[in-house]
Amino acid sequence: MIHLTEPQERLLAYIKGCERPPSFDEMVDGIGCHSKSYVTKVLEALERKGYVRCLRRGGYRVHRGITANEGPRPDLAGYTYDELADEMNRRLAA
Numbered sequence: 388m389i390h391l392t393e394p395q396e397r398l399l400a401y402i403k404g405c406e407r408p409p410s411f412d413e414m415v416d417g418i419g420c421h422s423k424s425y426v427t428k429v430l431e432a433l434e435r436k437g438y439v440r441c442l443r444r445g446g447y448r449v450h451r452g453i454t455a456n457e458g459p460r461p462d463l464a465g466y467t468y469d470e471l472a473d474e475m476n477r478r479l480a481a
Contacts, residue, residue, distance in 0.1 A: 391436070394418065398429045399438055437478070 391399065401417040402409060411423045420426060433439045 394429050
């Protein structure tokens with residue numbers, strides 16, 4: 388299980404509750420913080436931990452079936468061996 392901080396849990400819950408990827412302004416308002424840079428840092432931490440994946444600029448997708456207690460379940464289909472090895476090394480270094 389990968390530990391999430393309280394802001395990470397709040398943002399993950401907010402993103403999961405949205406029908407589409409929220410904008411940075413929506414995320415700032417949704418978790419009650421005051422800056423986009425703070426949301427960016429929280430999103431980057433969630434991405435490093437495998438809870439969200441960047442789709443495009445400003446868009447994030449939550450991996451299916453994730454709860455904070457279960458930890459990430461990355462979708463491995465479509466990745467090459469080298470991509471998976473790079474991801475494992477990146478996560479181990481974090």
